[in-house]
Amino acid sequence: MFEKAELMYEGKAKQIFAVTDNPDLVWMHFKNSLTAFNAEKKDEMDGKGEVNQKIASVIFRFLQSRGVETHFVDQIGDRDMVCQKVEIIPLEVVVRNTIAGSLAKKFGLAEGEDLQDPLTEFFYKKDELGDPFLSDEQALMLGVSDSQEELDEMKQSALKINQQLSEFFGKMNVRLVDFKVEFGRRPDGSILLADEITPDSCRLWDKETGDKLDKDRFRRDLGRVLESYQEIYSRIEAQWQEYL
Ligand SMILES: Nc1ncnc2c1ncn2[C@@H]1O[C@H](COP(=O)(O)OP(=O)(O)OP(=O)(O)O)[C@@H](O)[C@H]1O
Ligand SMILES: [Mg+2]
Structure with missing residues (x-):
């Protein structure tokens, strides 16, 4: 129901796209890159974008259920998310x-x-x-x-x-x-x-x-590195099924 439009911004960890016919939303793509020390240290890791999208989605849903307002709108596939544009x-x-x-x-x-x-x-x-x-x-x-x-x-x-x-x-x-x-x-x-x-x-x-x-x-x-991020997600899966 959401359609990805043009790339608006590319950061170190995510790409931000417009959403067709919806100027109040952004489409966020989680990249496989990892950077540290202001991007002096860089790497690519297959699976990192996916695990981060999944962890972020559960955390946003959990926080929303606890009364914290977040930009999270919807999870799209394994690597993407739709959010309110701010x-x-x-x-x-x-x-x-x-x-x-x-x-x-x-x-x-x-x-x-x-x-x-x-x-x-x-x-x-x-x-x-x-x-x-x-x-x-x-x-x-x-x-x-x-x-x-x-x-x-x-x-x-x-x-x-x-x-x-x-x-x-x-x-x-x-x-x-x-x-x-x-x-x-x-x-x-x-x-x-x-x-x-x-x-x-x-x-x-x-x-x-x-x-x-x-x-x-x-x-x-x-x-x-990736194994540790995945370990976090597998503990989330075991403990927080209502937010998956
Ligand atoms: N809901 C949103 N609407 C608009 N921009 C957003 C939203 N959520 C996050 N952003 C911005 O999108 C970018 C996400 O990309 P990324 O995290 O890869 O950036 P970055 O490399 O850390 O660089 P920056 O210094 O710009 O944060 C960030 O600039 C972030 O502040
Ligand atoms: Mg960032």
Whole structure:
């Protein structure tokens, strides 16, 4: 019932197409590429687009059932998704439960220690600058967002997503260490969750073994990258059938 039209944008992980006769929608194709460190490290992996589309679709359905508004409209075949078209707010909204990645590096902290409370951070989506951290005041100065209220709404929504996803992954014996989301604006100015939530955008550690089941396997050359993404999907299949 949806028909893919012209390519509007090609990113590192997805292609965004128009949808015939429906200017309010986009057609999102999940690529098999994997990139890290601002695309300095790249690879192609057969099956990666498919597993990410499946994981993202279940997560969007689950979040919607828990009252989080998302851009997800429909899953199309194995590699594609139809979503509401939004104006992406150029911020990566990060939520952390456990110290890892850039937070560990920046402050010389050991990875793996739980934070007392979840921490939210904004990064400016600008590849040329390497997506730098920015404060709320800097986001307002740059005009990335026009109000503190909108920034607060994104943080609150990200924290709600964190609560829901911690439960979601917890049931699968997976620890949600941290994740990144993007929000978009509808034409009426209201915001909703956009882009994707997949092992590319989360840190997911097995609760028992501590095994990494996310993009750090690729970043750090740990091997079994696709197998780990597939492991996440097979645990989803075992635990969350109502959302498949
Ligand atoms: N519902 C949506 N409507 C319009 N654009 C969207 C929507 N959801 C996601 N996008 C945007 O589509 C692009 C998806 O492609 P991809 O994730 O491959 O980009 P990327 O390489 O990470 O680059 P970017 O720095 O632009 O995010 C991103 O720019 C993302 O912000
Ligand atoms: Mg992206």
